[in-house]
Amino acid sequence: MTPTEKLLNSNPFEFSGASRALFLESFKENALHHYNNHTFTKRLWDKLGFHPSSIKTEEDLTKVPGTMVHLYKEHELRTAKKEDLVLTLTSSGTGGQKSQQFLDQQSLNNVKKLALTIHQSLGMASDKEYNYLCFTYDPKVANDLGTAFTDELLTNFTGKKEVYYAIQWQEDKQDFALNEEGVIEALKRFAASGTSTRILGFPALLFEMIEKHDIKLDLGADSWLQTGGGWKGKADKEIPKKEFRKFIEERLGIPQKNQRDLFGMVEHGIPYVDCELGNLHIPNYARVFVRSPHDLSLRPKGERGLLHFLCSYNFSYPAPSLLTTDYGRVGECACGIKGDVLILEGRAGVSKHKGCALKALELLEK
Numbered sequence: 001m002t003p004t005e006k007l008l009n010s011n012p013f014e015f016s017g018a019s020r021a022l023f024l025e026s027f028k029e030n031a032l033h034h035y036n037n038h039t040f041t042k043r044l045w046d047k048l049g050f051h052p053s054s055i056k057t058e059e060d061l062t063k064v065p066g067t068m069v070h071l072y073k074e075h076e077l078r079t080a081k082k083e084d085l086v087l088t089l090t091s092s093g094t095g096g097q098k099s100q101q102f103l104d105q106q107s108l109n110n111v112k113k114l115a116l117t118i119h120q121s122l123g124m125a126s127d128k129e130y131n132y133l134c135f136t137y138d139p140k141v142a143n144d145l146g147t148a149f150t151d152e153l154l155t156n157f158t159g160k161k162e163v164y165y166a167i168q169w170q171e172d173k174q175d176f177a178l179n180e181e182g183v184i185e186a187l188k189r190f191a192a193s194g195t196s197t198r199i200l201g202f203p204a205l206l207f208e209m210i211e212k213h214d215i216k217l218d219l220g221a222d223s224w225l226q227t228g229g230g231w232k233g234k235a236d237k238e239i240p241k242k243e244f245r246k247f248i249e250e251r252l253g254i255p256q257k258n259q260r261d262l263f264g265m266v267e268h269g270i271p272y273v274d275c276e277l278g279n280l281h282i283p284n285y286a287r288v289f290v291r292s293p294h295d296l297s298l299r300p301k302g303e304r305g306l307l308h309f310l311c312s313y314n315f316s317y318p319a320p321s322l323l324t325t326d327y328g329r330v331g332e333c334a335c336g337i338k339g340d341v342l343i344l345e346g347r348a349g350v351s352k353h354k355g356c357a358l359k360a361l362e363l364l365e366k
């Protein structure tokens with residue numbers, strides 16, 4: 001087995017010396033691959049005096065130069081040959097900067113595997129059948145969109161009965177539209193079905209749907225809400241997570257411990273997923289560093305700064321060390337799952353990224 005295969009076959013929330021060494025070896029393998037096969041990465045790292053073979057300890061990981069996320073939005077950076085790519089994921093932004101990631105077959109297998117293992121380890125996978133309501137684009141028409149891909153992936157972590165995609169392609173309008181009536185009918189149908197429900201979607205969209213249509217249902221104690229995409233574009237209406245969880249429990253009958261948020265970036269691909277207590281756990285498949293926005297120096301644990309992500313599963317897309325424009329902190333959780341948690345604290349700068357969540361909200365407001 002290669003170091004990366006070994007890593008992805010290991011427990012994502014085990015942080016013993018041996019487990020940490022697995023990430024180190026895998027990262028080194030990945031970084032060397034990009035260094036040897038991606039000219040820009042080689043030139044950049046050479047210029048900065050960094051070589052992947054210099055990674056020997058956990059601390060060395062903090063010395064890997066980060067590449068700014070903007071670069072991946074403005075240029076088509078890939079290590080694999082175009083003909084070897086099996087999937088290109090993009091954010092559904094309309095105009096402006098577009099987030100994207102390229103995957104060859106092995107990298108796609110890797111990201112699917114790690115997403116499954118993370119969800120299993122957080123008690124979210126099941127053999128039981130669920131009805132799904134996905135507040136996203138039907139993957140049959142939008143399979144390259146990050147959110148559509150994620151939602152289709154997530155529905156495969158349990159048995160599934162009906163899957164209802166709320167954002168549908170309108171042939172006459174040649175555009176996507178949210179089928180609000182369809183959503184309400186699906187919720188009523190699911191509540192009466194005797195099968196538990198899983199809702200996947202943007203929190204703001206779900207909140208506004210419930211308010212607008214005064215929805216009050218009991219989907220049952222084994223129903224789940226899996227959110228992602230944040231409150232982008234609706235930050236002024238953002239409800240603190242605790243309040244949101246209570247609201248959903250009251251209106252849909254979904255217990256708070258079954259409400260899990262997911263943070264992910266198209267360019268990074270590692271899912272950071274909530275535990276029962278609502279904290280985003282960092283798996284051993286990644287490292288999260290926090291850097292000063294002034295000089296990019298490393299900030300100590302608990303302090304706020306720009307998020308810098310390391311991952312090792314993608315051999316086709318040269319973003320092993322991604323410096324973002326998102327603010328956050330690394331903290332701890334009392335739930336018993338090992339490792340640190342990621343605390344998000346907003347986005348730096350004024351540039352407006354029209355992500356999937358915003359596009360979906362526009363659909364609701366039409």
Ligand SMILES: [Zn+2]
Pocket residue numbers: 275276277278279281333334335336337
């Ligand atoms: Zn936790």
